Amino acid sequence: MWYRGCDNPAVTSxxxxxxxxAPDGQGGTERRHLAEDAxxxxxxxxxxxxxxxxxxxxxxxxxxxxxxxxxxxxxxVTAVERGEAGIGDVRQSISHLTMRTTFETLGSFCxxxxxxxxxxxxxxxxxxxxxxxxxxxxxxxxxKLAAEHVTIHEVLVDLDDAVLxxxxxxxxxxxLSALVxxxxxxxxxxxxxxxxxxxxxLGLYGIGV
Numbered sequence: 001m002w003y004r005g006c007d008n009p010a011v012t013s014x015x016x017x018x019x020x021x022a023p024d025g026q027g028g029t030e031r032r033h034l035a036e037d038a039x040x041x042x043x044x045x046x047x048x049x050x051x052x053x054x055x056x057x058x059x060x061x062x063x064x065x066x067x068x069x070x071x072x073x074x075x076x077v078t079a080v081e082r083g084e085a086g087i088g089d090v091r092q093s094i095s096h097l098t099m100r101t102t103f104e105t106l107g108s109f110c111x112x113x114x115x116x117x118x119x120x121x122x123x124x125x126x127x128x129x130x131x132x133x134x135x136x137x138x139x140x141x142x143x144k145l146a147a148e149h150v151t152i153h154e155v156l157v158d159l160d161d162a163v164l165x166x167x168x169x170x171x172x173x174x175x176l177s178a179l180v181x182x183x184x185x186x187x188x189x190x191x192x193x194x195x196x197x198x199x200x201x202l203g204l205y206g207i208g209v
Contacts, residue, residue: 032155034148034186039193040140043200056199058209062120063191069113070184076106077180080173103173107163110176114156117187121149131207132198141197148190155183 048056080103125146133142162176202209 032151032182032186034151034189036189036193039144041197042138042141043197046200046204048200048203052203052206053199055202055207055209056195059198059202060195062209063195066117066120066191067188069116070187073106073109073113073180074184076109077177080106081177103166103168106176107166110159110163110180114160118153118156121153125149128198128207128209131205132201135201135205138197138201145190145194145198148186148193152183152186152190155179155186159183 129142129146133139159176159179162172162179166172166176201207
């Protein structure tokens, strides 16, 4: 995928870059965390005018598109899991073609989704977060969000690798499935935190999205 070997996405963060997780011995990685309990909470719930709420609404619209695509990705993983259940000797040979088509479709979708998420994060790291960090009160939030992008990027790279090595066997699919669920948990939490904390500074300081 095009983001392989790209610049570290957290180009604006002053926070330490987390080390890659160690292998767990089963073809995947140990589960990573976003340290949600360490997230700075700065937004004070300042009333915003309709015009000031526009950037926050725009941000949510972008995030909602990511959420919809993530839901579709998870559904495709679940569909593969359902397709593997209870296949007998004869049905297994018939189902094999269906399974192969499903795997190929899933792999293509995973690749496209990884590109979309990485592009969105790169834009935020290079333009949005520096603008927010220019206001001292919100700099800890911008740094934390950028650091979380690093961890999410690690999952995307691992997911890309899992897609490249995806075969119609249980082991490779189990790895991909685990990574999709890991990405989902992280990304949904990250998007919500970003909306909660950035809508206010975006509106107060006129920062476009």
